Amino acid sequence: MRTLYHLPLDPPCRAIRILLGEKRLPFALKTENVWEGRESFLQLNPAGAVPVLVDEDGTSIPGARVIAEYLDEVYPEPPLIGGTPADRAETRRLVDxxxxxxxxxxxxxxxxxxxxxxxxxxxEPNAAAIRNALAGIHYHLDYIAWLCDRRRWLAGDDFSLADVTAAAHISAVDYLGDVPWGDHLGAKDWYARVKSRPSLRPILADRIHGATPAAHYADPDF
Amino acid sequence: MRTLYHLPLDPPCRAIRILLGEKRLPFALKTENVWEGRESFLQLNPAGAVPVLVDEDGTSIPGARVIAEYLDEVYPEPPLIGGTPADRAETRRLVDxxxxxxxxxxxxxxxxxxxxxxxxxxxEPNAAAIRNALAGIHYHLDYIAWLCDRRRWLAGDDFSLADVTAAAHISAVDYLGDVPWGDHLGAKDWYARVKSRPSLRPILADRIHGATPAAHYADPDF
Structure with a gap:
């Protein structure tokens, strides 16, 4: 069985779960507490980080960008890094x-x-780091809206790995209730379209021990 | 003319210079002091970072990994991300x-x-950060030697983007004289082989204003 080692609120792990959903590839999910430094996990990824995908043939692929390129090569339908080399560069630019x-x-x-x-x-959490992040998110939501004024999806007219990666980050922050949707209707429109995709359902069903999601987290009409 | 916006000692910029050399693609080099936030540079890359490659047809590609994938697609000879999907994943894992x-x-x-x-x-520089980096490098040099005990090059039997990226980092640190070669003969053997490639020559000719390179920096017999 294809297996994804992950942490539930880690955005790169969420991106691979969405990506596997888009490609309709079944997989088992294993939570890996990376800070425990489990020996058999370090054999899968000596860098000790998630996500790690172990494919059906036993190939072990660590790192979200590496896994995404691998999946798009081995399971090309639907393409998530598609189009011309310049289109593909635009998708990868937004993933970065x-x-x-x-x-x-x-x-x-x-x-x-x-x-x-x-x-x-x-x-204890670092209050200054949290304040900076809450201030910094506005610029990124404006950028999402700016892109969607010019294109149907973030990297072009097709849904791509750029949307998957952005949705992985936004969904994790939205779980915490920290996305100021009221000030960002353009970004909200984009996220509503993403949220309606079947590949998002498992992400929206996540419940992390000790952290209750925002009331609107799973709601398509947020 | 193809143009690379760069900073001379920035490892991802060095990686693209080496990569362009491996593919024998001529290019002009422009130093971009990214902290000045030049408006026309932000139009090339709204993230405000180097490297940015502007290809002959005017396509602007920001970010080392994005540029590397683009170059390997548009100018496939010699391939630097080659082989089977699993081989390519191994190359990208080491780039990461x-x-x-x-x-x-x-x-x-x-x-x-x-x-x-x-x-x-x-x-003033942060002395603790420098100490940690000097302590941390040993592990990475051991890892290079460990890989080269098992393979001809870092990601397999062919020279790849993994060697390019590692050499970009190692060469920048070596410019500062901070690679403890005497303790790491396996890594030294790998770097001597990399250093002898024509694609490294422009990198080894770099002289950064106000920072003299280590005496052995450009020496093939270091």
Whole structure:
């Protein structure tokens, strides 16, 4: 059985769950508390991080971007990194935007401070980091709206890995109730369209121990 | 003319210079002081970071991993992300290792603290960050040797983007004289083979204003 080692609120892990859903590939989900440094997990990924996908033939693939490229090569339908080389570059640019810039400026400050730190028993959250992340998210929601004014989906006219990656981050922050939707109707329209896809259902059903989701988290009319 | 916007000691920028050299693609090099936030550069890459490649047809591609995938698609000879999907995943895993883990644990602590901070006039280097990076590099050099005990090059029997990315990081740290070669003969053997490639010559000719390279920096017999 294809297996994904993950953490439920980790955005890159969420991206691979959505991606596997888009490609209709069945898989088992195993939660890996990476901070425990489990020996047999380090054999799958010496970097000790999730996500790691073990495919049906036993091939072990670590890292969200690596897994996404692998899945799009081995299971090309529907393509999530498609089109011309320039189109594909635009999709990958936005994947880097969300897994790099959004991760540093928003996700890290909210998810790591509010959730991961408690799971790892690393003490009190850093209030300044949380404040910076809450301030930083506006710019990114504006950017989503700006892109969707010009294109049907974030990287072009087709739903792509850019939407998957952005939705993975936004959904994790939205679980915590930290997306100011009222100020960002353009981004909200995009996320409503993403949320209605069957691939999002398992993500929206997540309930993390000790962290209750925002009331509207799973609601398609939020 | 194909143009690469870069910073000379930035490892991802060095990786693209080496990659363009491997593919024998001519290009002009422009230094971009990203901290100045130049408007026309932000139009090329709204994330405001280097490297950015502007190809001959005007296509603008930001980010080392995005550029590398684009170049390997548009100019496939010689392939730098080649082989089966599993081989390609192994190459990309090691690219992530060096641009992610090595960057955080080694390059950031040395290059940002010793060079970038001064260029940006951000005050004195953080001595603890430098110490941690100098301690952290041993593990990575051991890992290079471990891989080369099992394979001809880092990701397999062919020179690949994994070697390019690792060499980009190692060469930048070696410029500063911070690679403890005497303790790591396996990694040294790999780097000597990389250093002898014509694609490395422009990198080894770099001289950064205000930072003299280590005496052995450009020497093939270091």
């Amino acid at each position: 935007w969300f897994d790099g810039k959004f991760q540093r400026e928003v996700s890290a400050g909210l998810i790591e401070e509010k959730v991961t730190r408690r799971l790892r028993q690393q003490g | 290792w060096f641009d992610g883990k090595f960057q955080r644990e080694v390059s950031a602590g040395l290059i940002e603290e010793k060079v970038t901070r001064r260029l940006r006039q951000q005050g």
